[in-house]
Amino acid sequence: MSAARHAAWALVPAGALLVGALGAAASCAGCGSDFDPGSRVAGTxxxxxxxxxxxAHPGEQVTLTALGYDTQGRALEWGWTTCLDPDSTAVTACLLRLADDLARGAPPPFQAGSASTATVTVPTDALSRLPEAAxxxxxLGVLIVTCPGHIDLTGKTGDVPLACVDASGRALALDEFEIGVKRVFVRAQDRNANPVIASVTWDGAPWAESDVKEVSPCASATENRYDRCDGEKHTLAAHVTADSFESGVDETGAAFTEQLVIQHYATEGIFEYDARVASSPESGWVARAGASGKxxxxxxxxxxxxxxxxxxTRQVRVR
Amino acid sequence: MLRTAAEPRWRSTTGCGCALALLVVTCGVPRAARAARAESPPENAPPSALADGAAKPGARPVLVPPKLVEKAEPTYPEERAGKEIDTVTVVLELSIDATGKVADATVKSSSSSDFDAAALEAAQRLVFAPATRDGAAIACKIPYRFSFAPIAAPAPSTPSTPSTPSTPSTPTAPLSPNVLAAPAAPAPAVAATAPAAPAAPAAPAAPEEGGADDVVDLEVKAERPSREVTRHEISGEEIRRIPGTNGDAIRSVENLPGVARSPSVTGQLVVRGSGPYDTQVFVDGTWIPSAYHFGGISSVIPSELLERIDFYPGNFGVEYGRGMGGIVDVGLRSPRKDGFHGLLQFDLLDGRLMVEGPLGARTRFLVAARRSWVDLWLKPVLQSTGTGVSTAPVYYDGQAILEHDLTDQTTVRLAFFGASDKLAVTLNAPDPTDPVAGDFGFSQSFWRLQARSDTRLAGGARWQNTLSYGTDTQDVQIATDYVRITQHPLQFRSDLRARLAKRVNLVTGVDAVEFWVDGALKVPPIPREGEAPSPYFARPTSSLTFTARSFRPGLYAMLDVEPEDGLRLLSGVRVDHTPETDEWNVSPRIALRWDAHHGYPRTTLKGGIGVFYQPPQGFESVAPYGTPGLSNNRATHVSAGFEQELAQGVELSAEGFYKDLRNLVVQHDAAGQTASGASWSNSGSGRTFGGEFLLRARRERFFGWIAYTLSRSERRDAPGEPLRVFQYDQTHILTALASYKLGRVWEIGARWRFVTGNPYTPYAGGIADYDAGSYAALSAPLYSARDAAFHRLDLRVDKRWQFKDWSLGWYLDVQNVYNRRNPEGQQYNFNYSQSQPVAGLPILPIVGLRGEL
Known part of the structure; x- marks a missing residue:
């Protein structure tokens, strides 16, 4: 985006936003590379x-339920804490807030345990404390630490102000455990319903959760390229209810139409698309040869x- | 400064274009002068010193050759128009009497009778300050060369109006990248390189004969003296021949010192370590929002329509304001008046058509249009990836000029120019690292209607008035979010240049702009500089619509004083008002140029210092999105250097620069405080410093240069913080290019560039964003790593056939010949735990076909 800063005083935000919003997607994490896809679940x-x-509204309780998995079957410790009104809407702001709090010796309440659910309460002044425009x-940010060991708030992982120590006492690297943030949006009146998955299909037919499909691996799919497979391929899709597509005008007067996407994950195999729009959810999937017998x-x-x-959640047995 | 081939090569108040005059001075003094130089320092001493020396008893005579004071342009022979490919040169021997008049002229080196006649006619109109011996005027003889530029058709034969005060340049002119475009300076020192006449017999009053080697080429330049420390020029012919630019005019600027390599497919102009938003682009003094179509593929004004490009990397004159980087001011040329002409060109990127010609004796027109066809081949490529393409990338631009000679002194012109870029796709398979899906669109466009009058007043004064109105639009659609901005700039510029006294010129004017802006947006916060990527999906957005208006008047005045020959002191001031910041800014600027050794080989010392203000952008300073109460960004430019002629057509220049940056507007996160989730303050500061070197050569069949820039650009976001590397810092920028005419139809060229890799911020892993199902990066210190160095070789081959009434040419422009995988950044895996470089463009051959009528 080239623009003359002095005078195109209204034009630059668009370019900056375009770059900011799409830059990651365009210059991208993982595209056109040799990296394993993010859809392949490995480790924690x-x-x-x-x-x-x-x-949620101010003063309401919100229950959070996490979908976690460890491919090595290790027991997971879950840590939960909150951050209200971080400086940025980027999730990293909650981690920076935690680092600041720990650095000044005032750690926020931190709940740790084996439960993958937690309940948080939205402060009653969560809205009133903010300027109207904001x-x-x-x-309310909920920072969640998922550790295949024990969470150590006195340790560090690089610049991250906590550590995850496994059973052997080794402090794990950042990609060996997980830190993440879930936002609970605070509104005075508005609500948002979670989308509802009405059905899952396998090669166009309904696929019940109890139905474990059996497939042959695609021997030619040795790389992370779905299109390189010339063997057995299958199509799966998650179909959401029509009510899941919400639209309207929110309490600030802004019109909205939800984007709804389906993201795919698996412990093995290659998806044709790791993500699809919910209105067109079909994606191919193949098992790699290495998954035989699993x-x-x-x-x-x-x-x-x-x-x-x-x-x-569904399961497939690879011959 | 740029000249295109189809334009008149020469412009003046007397009209008659198409020729270049090169003054070749030997006079009747050379042998004595050589003797005098051997014994009496300093060579090229100012006249007073020479006089002093001459007064000493027993001293050798001090000889000063004649100085051209009134030039004369030859008329290009109409019957030869369009029939010459190479420059036609006629060398005359002029007998100049003791009053400076041309008493006689004879042809010493002939081309053909019609060119000889044109040269002899023009020679009679030349006026010189006479040569002197020990301070007394004498008669002498000099060889004098006229060069008729190789153009396809004759230049206008009636008075034409330069689009701006500018300096003609021609293919055979000695290159003056930082040219002091004054009338030919005295040339007491003589040296031989030009193909001048053999030894001229001594005139009766001349003390000695000149020799064939006692020749100096002095380019006879037009009206505009250099009023900046540095102004770079590239001729039109050079632009078309520079490899790797596909003949694009503005992209050729990237080869000059001080210009960083634009990050891949961004088309950004990064000048002396400033951000691209700090450098402004003008068309004949009218600001435009973008120099390039998207991706930097090509300029929004085709090269064929340009008369010149003035590029000021810093310390620019008071005519320009509201910016603290560099200036690119391109000038549209006048339509031709010597009959109807057309151009049709196709290459792999676009096709263009241009028609021009006279509408009566005093009026002429030009219409041009261009359309890319990238969409024709990119659309199927995108569709093959599962992307729905409603509008494949496409760009258009169009220009129209109607010019009329109101009187012999006044020309009026109505010009239209505009450009449009569009892209729209539908993503049904979003990137899982940020699953924003749906409709994506990007379009931007601008147009300007520009009315201009250009009047030559008594006493050589010149008054230009330019009024323009236009519309800029930008429409970005990102799934359900959007930014839609429309602004209407009304710009007025009135520029008066007059001579107040013999050595005192005044440049003064008004530069005012008013904007009306309408906008609607629904977006998350604008990313901060260097902010680590974070998923866009499900981030809170703010929606707002707004209208705004801003009137920014500016006044400027500059005195151009020449206290003695070769010394030029330029002192000016500019006053601007910015309503958003409610500030009046006074910007004093001073520049100095001194020909320590004028004549050949010229040595010029130069320097300058100036203050520059740049208003915050609207989204930074205007509520509710921005933070009211900001101040303007401020920069102080300091530079000093020299220009040294090394040989005929070979010049070395060097310049050191320092930019002090203060009051820089810096963005802060403020998610719980403002509608935009951000706030801005003037807490930033920084500096840029470095040196630029340019070795440039040009001969009849050859041109080339080596440009090297060593620089460092640093910023801090708050007082007390350590300085850090700026996003656009590039330590070493080396460009070496050359082009050679093999014969009448073949040309070859090569360009090699080496540039330090761009800084980037490495990521040290990521944390999950559970609303987006992807990861946000955790940053290491800002711009604490660099890509590997960039280097690339480009080659170009041109072939052109000249027929009776038209010409046909083709070219092959091969970029990245050895297919270097130049890193253009880093890509990461899904959770930012692994990375690898992203390679830039591979080898890219572009073939083009061009026909001219």
Missing amino acids: RVLAVQADRPY RGSAY TVTLWLVARDDRGGMSWA
């Missing part, structure tokens, strides 16, 4: 955290762009 991953009230972006778990997570989500 949390694929989704659902809030029973994605849009209330449309109000949220049972693969697949997750289909539906998300809307206002913090709502739900998921479905």
Whole structure:
């Protein structure tokens, strides 16, 4: 984006936003590379955290449920803490807030345990404490640490102000455990319902959760390229209900139409598309030769762009 | 400064274009002068010193050659128009009497009778300050060369109006990248390189004969003296021949010192360590929002329509304000009046058509249009990836000029120019690292209607008035979010240049602009500089609509004083008002140029200092999105250097620069405080410093240069913080290019560039954003790493056939010949735990076909 800063005083934000919003997607993490796809679950991953009230009102309790998995079957310790009104709507702001609090010796309440659910309460002044203009972006951040060991708030992982120590006493690297943030959006009146997955299909036919499919691996799919497979391919899809597509005018007077996407995850195999729009959710999937004899778990997570989500889990046995 | 081939090569108040006059001075003094130089320092001493020396008893005579004081342009022979490919040169021997008049002229080196006649006619109109011996005027003889530029058709034969005060340049002119475009300076020192006449017999009053080697080429330049420390020029012919630019005019600027390599497919102009938003682009003094179509593929004004490009990397004159980086001011040329002409060109990127010609004796027109066809091949490529493409990337631009000679002194012109870029896709398979899906669109456009009058007043004064109105639009659609901005700039510029006294010129004017802006947006906060990527999906957005208006008047005045020959002191001031900041800014600027050794080989010392203000952008300073109460960004430019002619057509220049940056507007996160989730303050500061070197050569068949910039650009976001590397810092920028005419139809060229890799901020892993199902990066210190160095070789081959009434040419422009995988950044895996470099463009051959009528 080239623009003359002095005079095109209204034009530059668009370019900056375009770069900011699409830059990551365009210059991208993982595209056109040799990296394993993010859809392949390895080690400890949390694929989704659902809030029973994605849009909560001040003073309300919100229950959060995490979809976590460890491919090595290790027991996970979950840590939960909150941050109200961080400086940025980027999730990293909550981690910076935690680092600041720890640095000044005033750690926030931190709940740790084996439960993958937690309940948080939205402060009653969560909106009233903000200037009117900023209330449309109000949220309560919930920072979640998922550790295949024990969480150590006195340790560090690089610049991250906590550590995860496994059973051998080794402090794990950042990509060996997980830190993440779920936003609970605070509104005076508005609500947002989590999308509802009405059905999952396998090659166009309904696929019940109890139905473990059996497939042959695609020997030619040795790389992370779906299109390189010339063997057995299957199509799966998560279909959401029509009500899941919400639209209207929010309490700030802004019109909205939800974006709804389906993201795919699996412990093995290659998806044709790691993500699809919910209105066109079909994606191919193949098992790689290395998965022979294994049972693969697949997750289909539906998300809307206002913090709502739900998921479905299925399994496939690879011959 | 740029000249295009189809334009008149020469412009003056007397009209008659198409020729270049090169003054070749030997006079009747050389042998004595050589003797005098051997014994009496200093060479090229100012006249007073020479006089003093001459007064000493027993001293050798001090000889000063004649100085051109009134130039004369030859008329290009109409019957030869369009029939010459190479420059036609006629060398005359002029007998100049003791009053400075041309008493006689004879042809010493002939081309053909019609060119000889044109040269002899023009020679009679030349007026010189006479040569002197020990201070007394004498008669002498000199060889004098006229060069008729190789153009396809004759230049206008009636008085034409330069689009701006500018300096003609021609293919055979000695290159003066930082040219002091004054009339030819005295040339007491003589040296031989030009193809001048053999030894001229001594005139009766001349003390000795000149020799064939006692020749100096002095380019006879037009009206505009250099009023800046540095103004770079590239001729039109050079632009078309520079490899790697696909013949694009503005992209050729990237080869000059001080200009950083634009990050891949961004088309940004990064000048002396400033951000691209600090450098402004003008068309004949009218600001435009963008120099390039998207991706920097090509300029929004085709090269064929340009008369010149003035590029000021810093310390620019008071005519320009509201910016603290560099200036690119391109001038549209006048339509031709010597009959109807057309141009049709196709290459892999776009096709263009241009038609021009006279509408009566005093009126002429030009219409041009261009359309890209990238969409024709990119659309299927995108569709093959599963992307729905409603509008494949496409750009257009169009220009129209109607010019009329109101009187012999006044020309009026109505010009229209505009450009449009569009792209729209539908993503049904979003990137999982940020699953924003749906409709994506980007379009931007601008147009300007520009009315201009250009009047030559008594006493050589010149008054230009330019009024323009236009519309700029930008429409970005990102799934359900959007930014839609429309602004209407009304710009007025009135520029008066007059001579107040013999050595005192005045440049003064008004530069005012008013904007009306309408906008609607629904977006998350604008990313801060260097902010680590964070998923866009499900981030809170703010929606607002707004209208705004801003009137920014500016006044400027500059005195151009020449206290003695070769010394030029330029002192000016500019006053601007910015309503958003409620500030009146006074910007004093001073520049000095001194020909320590004028004549050949010229040595010029130069320097300058100036203050520059730049208003915050509207989104930074205007509520509710921005933070009211900001001040303007402020920069102080300091530079000093020299220009040294090394040989005929070979010049070395060097310049050191320092930019002190204060009051820089810096963005802060303020999610719980403002509608935009951000706030801005003037807490930033920084500096840029470095040196620029340019070795440039040009001969009849050859041109080339080596440009090297060593620089450092640093910023801090708050007082007390350590300085850090700026996003656009590039330590070493080396460009070496050359082009050679093999014969009448073949040309070859090569360009090699080496540039330090761009800084980037490495990411130290990521944390999950559970609303987006992806990860946000955790940053290491800002811009604490660099990409590997960039280097690339480009080649170009041109072939052109000249027919009776038209010409046909093709070219092959191969970029990145050895297919270097130049890093253009880093890409990361899904959770930012692994990275690898992103390679830039591979080898890219572009073939073009061009026909001219």
